Amino acid sequence: MRTSYRTAYGPPDVLTVREMPIPEPGPGELLVRVRAATVNRTDCGALWGKPYIFRFFVGWPRPREVATGTDFAGEVVAIGSGVTRFATGDRVMSFHDHGLGSHAQYLRVSERRPIVRIPDGVSLEAAAASMEGAHYARNFLRCVPLKPGDAVLVNGATGAIGSAAIALLKNAGAIVTAVCAEPHRAAVAALGADRTIDYLRAPFTAQLEGETFAFVFDAVGKSSFGESRPLLAKTGVYLSSELGPRGENPFLALIAPLMRGPKVRFPVPTDIPQSLALVSSLLAQGVYKPLIDRRYALDDIREAFTYVNSGQKIGNVLLTFD
Numbered sequence: 001m002r003t004s005y006r007t008a009y010g011p012p013d014v015l016t017v018r019e020m021p022i023p024e025p026g027p028g029e030l031l032v033r034v035r036a037a038t039v040n041r042t043d044c045g046a047l048w049g050k051p052y053i054f055r056f057f058v059g060w061p062r063p064r065e066v067a068t069g070t071d072f073a074g075e076v077v078a079i080g081s082g083v084t085r086f087a088t089g090d091r092v093m094s095f096h097d098h099g100l101g102s103h104a105q106y107l108r109v110s111e112r113r114p115i116v117r118i119p120d121g122v123s124l125e126a127a128a129a130s131m132e133g134a135h136y137a138r139n140f141l142r143c144v145p146l147k148p149g150d151a152v153l154v155n156g157a158t159g160a161i162g163s164a165a166i167a168l169l170k171n172a173g174a175i176v177t178a179v180c181a182e183p184h185r186a187a188v189a190a191l192g193a194d195r196t197i198d199y200l201r202a203p204f205t206a207q208l209e210g211e212t213f214a215f216v217f218d219a220v221g222k223s224s225f226g227e228s229r230p231l232l233a234k235t236g237v238y239l240s241s242e243l244g245p246r247g248e249n250p251f252l253a254l255i256a257p258l259m260r261g262p263k264v265r266f267p268v269p270t271d272i273p274q275s276l277a278l279v280s281s282l283l284a285q286g287v288y289k290p291l292i293d294r295r296y297a298l299d300d301i302r303e304a305f306t307y308v309n310s311g312q313k314i315g316n317v318l319l320t321f322d
């Protein structure tokens with residue numbers, strides 16, 4: 001089989017694609033033929049080993065997994081002894097932010113990992129593109145008391161997390177104002193956003209002056225609490241996927257109980273099984289349609305990482321293996 005391979009942290013140059021024997025599933029393990037996976041911003045963190053603190057989770061002093069990849073959609077082609085939850089032929093999907101080594105044609109994985117069946121009628125590509133962004137979006141949104149009818153602003157609506165957040169917010173009955181660049185307004189509106197704002201015309205804070213939101217979710221971490229505060233209701237909450245200027249967001253979240261007015265929350269994403277259960281249910285109902293940007297063959301994995309790391313991808317970038 002062909003697999004991505006690296007033994008050190010660094011830019012895409014450290015990554016090669018090489019031939020390896022197809023692994024045998026051991027007791028309690030599945031052998032999955034990977035059909036689609038994403039190259040995402042979490043993969044970039046695991047390739048570069050940055051922020052450095054991430055190395056405590058993905059391997060210190062070198063990466064634990066030689067293959068990159070945090071998610072996959074594929075078919076179970078063999079099972080080891082004692083496997084009870086899955087059978088050969090099952091279509092399955094999985095995500096783990098600390099790495100699965102899934103940028104490979106075949107993958108040996110314990111059935112105790114968070115793995116779910118792909119609902120009938122859902123393509124393997126759609127399944128692969130539905131996990132990383134949705135996991136983070138769900139974790140941010142579940143830390144606020146969201147109600148149907150709440151006005152929510154999503155900055156970075158075109159990203160993997162932002163586009164997933166729109167789908168989850170609309171499913172929860174929120175009224176969504178989405179910030180993106182003019183060329184992507186149609187794609188973001190198609191996700192269900194009630195209104196789109198082009199941040200290239202003027203900062204979204206200026207364009208929305210005088211309006212009030214229950215929550216501001218900066219899914220690309222390009223704003224700050226200070227800039228967004230005038231847009232928040234007194235009980236409003238600011239969420240950001242990034243640490244913020246001078247790393248202030250975790251600190252502001254820590255002192256939130258001491259603050260009057262709008263607050264910051266900065267959750268540590270957990271509970272991947274619940275995220276997978278949610279996306280699989282929404283995919284089955286046909287109410288979750290991931291935004292897919294482009295596809296790269298496994299042999300072009302370096303180019304895929306370079307593009308994803310540019311911060312300009314639209315939704316999700318797929319890696320294909322055939």
Ligand SMILES: NC(=O)c1ccc[n+]([C@@H]2O[C@H](COP(=O)([O-])OP(=O)(O)OC[C@H]3O[C@@H](n4cnc5c(N)ncnc54)[C@H](OP(=O)(O)O)[C@@H]3O)[C@@H](O)[C@H]2O)c1
Nearest residue numbers: 041156158159160161180181184220222241311312313314
């Ligand atoms: N906290 C966590 O646990 C966690 C986990 C994973 C990722 N992250 C971080 O989350 C961030 C988002 O990741 P992602 O994969 O969703 O993003 P992404 O897909 O890389 O987002 C790229 C999109 O963001 C938009 N964008 C770029 N600059 C912008 C700006 N100034 N204002 C508004 N939109 C802008 C661009 O769309 P337009 O052309 O439409 O502007 C671009 O297509 C990354 O910084 C990543 O490191 C955090």
